[in-house]
Amino acid sequence: MNQEDNDYIAPCFEQRPNTGDKLHALQLLRDLVLINERTAQVLGPLPIAGLPAALKRKPNLPHLALQKVDDEGTTPKSPAVNEQVENAVRSILTLIQSFTQLENKLRR
Numbered sequence: 001m002n003q004e005d006n007d008y009i010a011p012c013f014e015q016r017p018n019t020g021d022k023l024h025a026l027q028l029l030r031d032l033v034l035i036n037e038r039t040a041q042v043l044g045p046l047p048i049a050g051l052p053a054a055l056k057r058k059p060n061l062p063h064l065a066l067q068k069v070d071d072e073g074t075t076p077k078s079p080a081v082n083e084q085v086e087n088a089v090r091s092i093l094t095l096i097q098s099f100t101q102l103e104n105k106l107r108r
Helices: 022-043 083-107
Strands: none
Touching: none
C-alpha cells in the first residue's frame, strides 16, 4: 500500500453496492403473510369495499385572541376566557419575561 496515498483501498477490500439480502427479504415477506393471516383470524376479513375513512376532527377549543400585555404582565379581562386559561397565560408570560431577563444578563 502506498503511504503517500491514504485513500488507496486494496481491491480485496473494496465494497460492492448493497444488492440486498434476498433470503432476508423472503423471510420478511413470509412473516408479513403470517401476521396478516393471524390478524384476519382474530378480527375477521376486511370488508369488500374496504375500511371506511376516519374523519379528521379538530378539537373545539375556545378561540384565544392574541392580546397586548400590560407593563405588569397581565392581559386585559375578557369575559370569554375563563380564569384557568388566564392564569396559565399569565404564568407562561411571566416565565417568558424571566427567561428574557436572564438571557439579557448572560449576554452582557
